[in-house]
Amino acid sequence: MLVLSRCDRFWRKLGCETGGTQTILRALSDCQTDQLSSQKTESSNKQTKAKSSCHALLDRFDQQYSKELGDLWASVRSVLLEPRSWQYGVMLNRFCSVTDTTQILQLQGFSTLLLQKGVTEKHTLPDSGCISECPPSDFCCPTDGASLVTSQHPQSEPSLPPLLQCYVHPSPLRFPSQAHRHGQLKQYYLLNAASLLPVLALNVRDGEKVLDLCAAPGGKALAIMQSANPALLCCNEPDRHRRDRLAKTLESFLPTSLNSGVIVSAEDGRSFGQNEPGVYDKVLVDAPCSNDRSWLYSSSSQQGEQRLRERAMLPTLQAELLKSALLAVRPGGVVVYSTCTLSSYENCSVVRSVLNEFPEAELEDLQEEIAFPLSQYFAFNPYATHRPSPHEPSLQPQRWKESYHHPLGILVLPQPGKTWGPMYLSRIRRRK
Numbered sequence: 001m002l003v004l005s006r007c008d009r010f011w012r013k014l015g016c017e018t019g020g021t022q023t024i025l026r027a028l029s030d031c032q033t034d035q036l037s038s039q040k041t042e043s044s045n046k047q048t049k050a051k052s053s054c055h056a057l058l059d060r061f062d063q064q065y066s067k068e069l070g071d072l073w074a075s076v077r078s079v080l081l082e083p084r085s086w087q088y089g090v091m092l093n094r095f096c097s098v099t100d101t102t103q104i105l106q107l108q109g110f111s112t113l114l115l116q117k118g119v120t121e122k123h124t125l126p127d128s129g130c131i132s133e134c135p136p137s138d139f140c141c142p143t144d145g146a147s148l149v150t151s152q153h154p155q156s157e158p159s160l161p162p163l164l165q166c167y168v169h170p171s172p173l174r175f176p177s178q179a180h181r182h183g184q185l186k187q188y189y190l191l192n193a194a195s196l197l198p199v200l201a202l203n204v205r206d207g208e209k210v211l212d213l214c215a216a217p218g219g220k221a222l223a224i225m226q227s228a229n230p231a232l233l234c235c236n237e238p239d240r241h242r243r244d245r246l247a248k249t250l251e252s253f254l255p256t257s258l259n260s261g262v263i264v265s266a267e268d269g270r271s272f273g274q275n276e277p278g279v280y281d282k283v284l285v286d287a288p289c290s291n292d293r294s295w296l297y298s299s300s301s302q303q304g305e306q307r308l309r310e311r312a313m314l315p316t317l318q319a320e321l322l323k324s325a326l327l328a329v330r331p332g333g334v335v336v337y338s339t340c341t342l343s344s345y346e347n348c349s350v351v352r353s354v355l356n357e358f359p360e361a362e363l364e365d366l367q368e369e370i371a372f373p374l375s376q377y378f379a380f381n382p383y384a385t386h387r388p389s390p391h392e393p394s395l396q397p398q399r400w401k402e403s404y405h406h407p408l409g410i411l412v413l414p415q416p417g418k419t420w421g422p423m424y425l426s427r428i429r430r431r432k
């Protein structure tokens with residue numbers, strides 16, 4: 001397996017020279033040679049480098065998730081306990097040239113995962129008048145260099161066709177992260193591809209006002225900006241250090257010409273709805289949660305115990321954030337609630353309690369829009385991809401509220417070969 005992160009030379013070339021496919025291919029070939037020679041050392045170090053999981057958390061997960069997921073827990077558990085099997089997604093930045101990166105990704109066997117509206121539509125690029133019929137791998141006008149927005153000119157016209165592009169690899173090949181370079185936009189963002197699903201469910205349209213209530217470090221805010229041109233994206237994060245990270249992420253990926261439309265705020269999300277009632281068309285609540293993947297690798301047993309104590313408090317905070325979001329969204333607008341835990345206490349129980357308190361809130365189905373079309377890439381909870389037979393009455397939204405066992409959303413379950421997730425998402429519309 002080729003692990004590119006070990007190949008500094010290659011990435012130095014990519015970062016500095018940003019061009020010339022030949023240069024990149026030469027560097028790639030150097031990299032492969034280096035990689036082969038390092039494989040022996042790597043396998044001999046395998047034992048010492050393995051992360052160790054926290055017993056207290058694993059015990060708790062075993063107790064809870066074997067009940068909640070039944071037989072599926074064994075395979076989810078095997079993925080969570082094997083970080084070397086984890087896949088990584090590479091989300092491209094539409095605000096700079098990604099042609100070289102795209103070529104490298106394709107050479108490495110990556111393929112596009114998510115193609116959003118407009119991918120095969122004809123787009124007129126305002127600068128050049130050039131009409132490009134965009135293939136999945138290249139959104140820029142292929143023949144007209146003038147219309148290419150490059151990383152050397154990061155402040156160029158941002159009104160490119162919205163297109164959320166994420167590349168994934170069938171094996172756990174990790175693409176290296178890009179260093180921050182002053183005055184240059186980054187070409188891609190590494191993420192768990194399941195993180196894009198809440199953004200797809202939010203389905204932001206050009207000109208909408210959007211609130212990302214819990215925004216740091218900013219991955220989903222970036223994905224929103226890749227997928228549409230909102231009139232306003234307010235990224236809220238109360239934690240100072242995390243807010244600094246968020247600001248840095250936004251600065252590294254978005255041209256300054258977008259600064260007036262993308263703002264950072266520092267409120268406690270629980271009071272946002274009261275302070276700005278009915279202002280937003282769409283609100284994302286990517287809630288603080290017990291992040292199963294990373295919590296499992298807590299640095300000490302004390303940290304693990306501490307997290308278990310925090311875990312008990314999370315559902316109350318999450319419900320307050322979701323209620324606040326429902327106040328902040330306009331009548332007819334949409335709220336997406338998401339977490340990266342498998343825990344039903346932080347997922348459907350939170351959604352259920354808020355739906356019960358908000359008669360004007362209506363649960364929306366994500367099966368047709370997300371789970372069915374994307375089940376080739378992601379493993380969902382069985383309910384999400386269950387198609388009722390003609391004789392089986394399908395559950396109507398009203399009945400979902402009453403059905404205790406319905407997950408009230410969809411859950412991405414890490415599985416061997418589809419290691420994305422955990423990611424829970426639920427979409428709620430505020431009635432007019």
Ligand SMILES: C[S@@+](CC[C@H](N)C(=O)[O-])C[C@H]1O[C@@H](n2cnc3c(N)ncnc32)[C@H](O)[C@@H]1O
Pocket residue numbers: 195213214215216217218219220221236237238239242267268269270286287288289321
């Ligand atoms: C799961 S992370 C968000 C990840 C982010 N959406 C992304 O995609 O990069 C949850 C965030 O919620 C923030 N948070 C915690 N308490 C909050 C509160 N009361 N109001 C708003 N955000 C809060 C945390 O500091 C954390 O940064």
